[in-house]
Amino acid sequence: MAEHAPILIIVFPLLAAFLTHLTKYVKLERGAELVAFASMLASLSVLVISAPAVLAGRVISYNIGGWTAPLGISLVLDGFSFFFCIVIVVIGLLLILYSLGVYLYARRYYSLLLIALSALFGIALTRDLFNLYVFFEILAVSSYVLIAYKRRPRTLKASFRYLMITESAWVFFLLAIAMLYGLTGTLNMDGIAQKIPMIYQSSPYSLFIIFSIMLVAFGIKCGMAPLHSWIPEAHSQAPTPVSGLLSGLILKAGIFAMLRVFYLFFVGVGPFSTILLYVGLITLLFGALMALVQDELKKLLAYSSINQIGFILVGIGIGTTLGLKGALFHLLNHAIMKTGLFFCAGIIISQTGFWKIERLRGVYKRMPGVAISFFLLSLAIVGIPFFNGFASKLLVILATLKQMYYIPGIILLLGIVISAAYYFKVLRIFFNPEESREVHDFVPRPVGPFEHFAVYLCVVFCVVIGIFPGIIFPILEPAVKVLLP
């Protein structure tokens, strides 16, 4: 079973995506939800079964159709992809759990969500560059539809914007793949990686072109600062679980692919990490400053994602084991925290009907549990001790300072202070005693136990990881070891 693990992890959600439509013919209440949940659990169990081997350092590779590397597509489950698969499973389960309570979401929604999740697994596992592109496109297409799920003018506009901006970079990515194929004669990443030093000798400029295209393509997915322009609209207009999907997984997929490709291809070629460090700092400051002046709750969360992505990019840019460990740890933490925050925002907005922060006065009185969860999650994201954000930010900052980057270190700390400022600005309004008495025609959607449960689960994750950060290290260390042996 373990040798088939890579393909099984991808196939379960993909199969379930089609099964959800068939549940129409079965006399089963909420069949689609059950299928979705079961498929993620199946993927999780495959991961758990293969865990001992992978964490011990073994690499499980699988050739699709039995065709070996230069011709066929190979899927590889190593420590790094295992780590990202765990992130996908955890966030995927949380997303489905939250969606369970919302009757608005029909079979089509679950089907699309599962396609997106299976594409994410594909991104995590594939070793074929073209296959990576295909999985990214599957992910993109399904997320376009998911963002526009409510079919309102604003959501359609946001979705279209997302489509146009990201695709404009990804067509270039196809060009980069073609160039690499022309230069090396293979699409297998390991094969390309072997030939990169040779290409660097013969034609460095084509390598620069490829590298800049890849940086822009992955950067646009992960919300790197000057290329972030799709993020705020898409995050704020999408349905709540989809915002969680975007912030928790799709941005992270960009980072994952960036790490995978760059560490395979470009380590030691050019000063790529220094550029990433400074780009990360710009991203961080930009996200923080923009979040400070937002007046919509979900947009604030979206910009805060950009802020945290900056943190992760800095960790990657440092390039030491410690920096990568911090960056990956923060990737996991941010996925959980931000998904939880979007869930809280979703519940609050669906109960009050207000998007603007100013109008959410007195939320604490009305929904104490959600407001307290929001508070705890924002503490985690700011990086207050005893929450998971502190542990990962500590690692990143320590890595920065260890490499004698003092000014970047101060900027990272400034980012923490600014993020505290904008989260506490929100909390100041939530805790305000006077409730806003604005009247508008809005029917609150009933919020069930599933939504609350998903939020509380996020909080529990944050606190447990924050108090015992050591429990993540068994899966974190093999991941870093794959990148920097």
Add this chain to the structure above:
Amino acid sequence: MISQFQFFPVDSLSFIMGSLALLLLPLILIYSVKYIRTHHIHYFIPFFILALGIIGVFFSKDFLGFFVFLELVTLSSYFLIIQPWMEDTLAAGFKYLIMNLIGGVLILFSVLILYSQTGSFDFIEISKLLSVGAIGKLPLISIAFLLGCLIKCGAIPFHTWLPDAHPAAPSPISALLSGLVINIGVYGILRFMFTLKIFFPVLVWIGVGSMLFGVILALRQTNIKRLLAYSSISQMGYILLGIGIGGGLGLGGGIFHAINHAVFKMLLFLCAGAVIYVTGERQLKHLGGLMTRMPVTAAFFIIGALSISGIPPFNGFVSKSIISAAVVTGREPMIKIAMILTAAGTFALFFKMFKQIFLGDLSAGKWNVKEAPVIMLFPMFLLASACLGMGVMWRRVLVVFIYPVLGQYGANTVLSVHKIWSLESLLHTLIVIGLGLVIYGVGMRMGWLGSAVPWIFSVDRIYVSIGRLIVMLGNIIRDLQFRSLNFHLLWVFLMLLLFYFLFRFIA
């Protein structure tokens, strides 16, 4: 005697600070039981977390633990400050949180550089390495740490969170903030700074500045708790001055004053709290004539006021005399004058406060005012007797608590030689009282005391402007962004070109 306590994690400095916290926290808890009338959950959960944080700060044996518990203190006290959850307390809490987070972040910065240089967070190991001089980047580390601690202890010019936070908080929490929380900054300086003699002149002048400006600003206040908050800044100045002068006398006096300040300032805040509890009034001009109605509170207030003004035989007198003796050995006439002026100002301040709260006519609508409940008077009684006891038995306090710390820092313990009860110090006291009365008289005549005339120059305004500037920067960046999709598509292409040329240029 102190050697019995070696099972405490660190040393005698932790021991005195920690035992101070452990002795004072229960008193505040007893007081709070009666004082807090509503929202018990919102009060007591953060209160116990704060207690945990304070004890953790003093008893942690490495810098990381120090930082972690410090953040816990900041966060839990934020919740206590915003306690009634009103618009203005939320604003004060916000300022408190942001300024203290900046302080905390600076401390984290220096701690992490220290770790990257030494590979250890441990106090003892680091102090060993410091004495050998085996740590690089020392100026950067120590400036960041010192700045962090100065923000935490509310020294001028980093004090602006303090006069907002103290009045906003419930009185027992103001007492706790003034007595213990700002002592954490002092503790941090003592922990780390003592081996760094270069910063001592800076500390001296920051101390003198805090003393003078704190008392001048306090004299102008009309809100009881704001007044006490400014007076805390002034007293922090004494402590920093003592530490900055260094040596056995300076350091001993500074630590002693830190302990004394915790005791008498807590007493004063609890008295103010009792007044607020029974009258519901915080403005001096609405109070008056409570002497007959609240005689016990008035007596405790007098004890606290005499202690803080440095009048014998209370504890403030002893520590102030020790610091003043340290100044004499340092031969700095300016500092000496500043000390006398501050002491006189403090006396005038509390004279004014006592007169306006307890003397004069009972103001309208306060006819049914009664003495505060016994459960609130009890902690005040204990604190007042501590003021007297520590003043009378100062030699014992020095031997038991202060000498071990001095020994730990290798400072000479010549304090016992120094005569506190000399003719000179009594003369000094008389000068202070006389000058204080003069300041009060002249100030009242000229309308300086209690005037609401805004200052043209205010540090707070600078910080607020920096904050506004950052928000404005955000607004500018937001407005600069193009909305058009066409532009963004072009932008992607431009970024491709940019990165390409960047790589060509660098590689």
